[in-house]
Amino acid sequence: MIEQSKEQMEKNIKEFMKKHGPEGFLKLYLTEYLSQLVLSELRSKHNDLKKIDQDLGYIYHFEGKKIHSIKDDKEFRERTQGLCKEKANLILTRLKDDKKFTYLFENDASKLVLDNKELETMFIAKMHEIITELSESDEESG
Amino acid sequence: MADKAIRICLPKLPDGINKAPIYYGISLGARFLIDTNNHGLDVALKNTSKRVVKEVVISEIVESTWDTLEEQVTERGVGRPLMGYAEGAYKSTMTRILNEGADAL
Numbered sequence: 078m079i080e081q082s083k084e085q086m087e088k089n090i091k092e093f094m095k096k097h098g099p100e101g102f103l104k105l106y107l108t109e110y111l112s113q114l115v116l117s118e119l120r121s122k123h124n125d126l127k128k129i130d131q132d133l134g135y136i137y138h139f140e141g142k143k144i145h146s147i148k149d150d151k152e153f154r155e156r157t158q159g160l161c162k163e164k165a166n167l168i169l170t171r172l173k174d175d176k177k178f179t180y181l182f183e184n185d186a187s188k189l190v191l192d193n194k195e196l197e198t199m200f201i202a203k204m205h206e207i208i209t210e211l212s213e214s215d216e217e218s219g
Numbered sequence: 220m221a222d223k224a225i226r227i228c229l230p231k232l233p234d235g236i237n238k239a240p241i242y243y244g245i246s247l248g249a250r251f252l253i254d255t256n257n258h259g260l261d262v263a264l265k266n267t268s269k270r271v272v273k274e275v276v277i278s279e280i281v282e283s284t285w286d287t288l289e290e291q292v293t294e295r296g297v298g299r300p301l302m303g304y305a306e307g308a309y310k311s312t313m314t315r316i317l318n319e320g321a322d323a324l
Contacts, residue, residue: 087255088320089316091256094256095321106245106309107308109311110241110305114228117304160225186249186254189249191246192291
C-alpha cells in the first residue's frame with residue numbers, strides 16, 4: 078500500500094463514487110464480510126463427525142497428511158472470495174428490490190445514522206430473510 | 220470445498236442483534252464516502268470521527284472512524300467475533316477505496 082496524500086484520497090473517493098456509487102461500496106463490503114466470516118469459521122471449525130479427514134478445520138489446512146502449499150491456500154482464498162462476491166451480489170439484488178432499502182443506494186447520507194433503531198431492525202430482519210432464502214435455494218440445488 | 224464452506228457458514232450467521240454489525244459497517248462506510256463525495260474529506264471526518272485525526276493518512280482515517288462507531292455501539296451487546304468480521308471488512312474495504320479509487324472494484 079502506497080500512502081496517499083489527502084488530496085489524492087479525496088480524489089480516489091470521488092472517482093469511486095462517480096463510477097460505482099454507494100452500491101459499489103456495498104458490493105465490496107459485503108463480499109469482504111462474507112469472506113472473513115467463511116475463512117474464519119473454516120480455520121477454527123470442528124465438525125461433529127468422528128473422522129478427522131472430514132473436519133472442515135482440518136481440511137482447510139491439510140490434504141491427507143500434507144499441509145496445503147501457499148499457492149493452494151491463495152487459490153482457495155481467491156475462489157472463496159469469488160463465491161462470496163456472487164452471494165453479495167444476490168443479497169444486494171434482493172435489497173434493491175425492496176423499496177424500504179432504497180436509501181442505501183442513494184447519494185444521501187441523512188438516513189445513514191446509527192441511532193435509527195427502526196431502520197436497523199428492518200435491515201436485520203431483511204438480512205435474515207435473504208440469507209434464509211439463499212440457504213434454502215442452495216440446499217435445493219444440492 | 221469453497222462451495223461447501225459457504226453453504227455451511229452462511230446460514231449459521233446468528234440471528235437478531237448479532238447481524239447488526241453488518242449494518243453498522245454499511246452505515247459508517249457509506250456515510251463517510253457520501254460525505255466526502257459531497258462535501259470533502261474534512262467534513263466527512265468531522266461527521267464520522269470523534270477524535271481529531273492528527274495525521275490524515277489511510278490507516279488513521281480508517282481506525283479513527285471505526286473506533287468512533289465502536290464506542291457508539293459497544294453497549295448494545297453484540298458478540299465480539301461478529302463485530303470483528305464487520306471491522307475487518309470495513310477497514311479492508313475503505314483502505315482499498317482510499318488507495319485505489321475506482322479500481323478498487
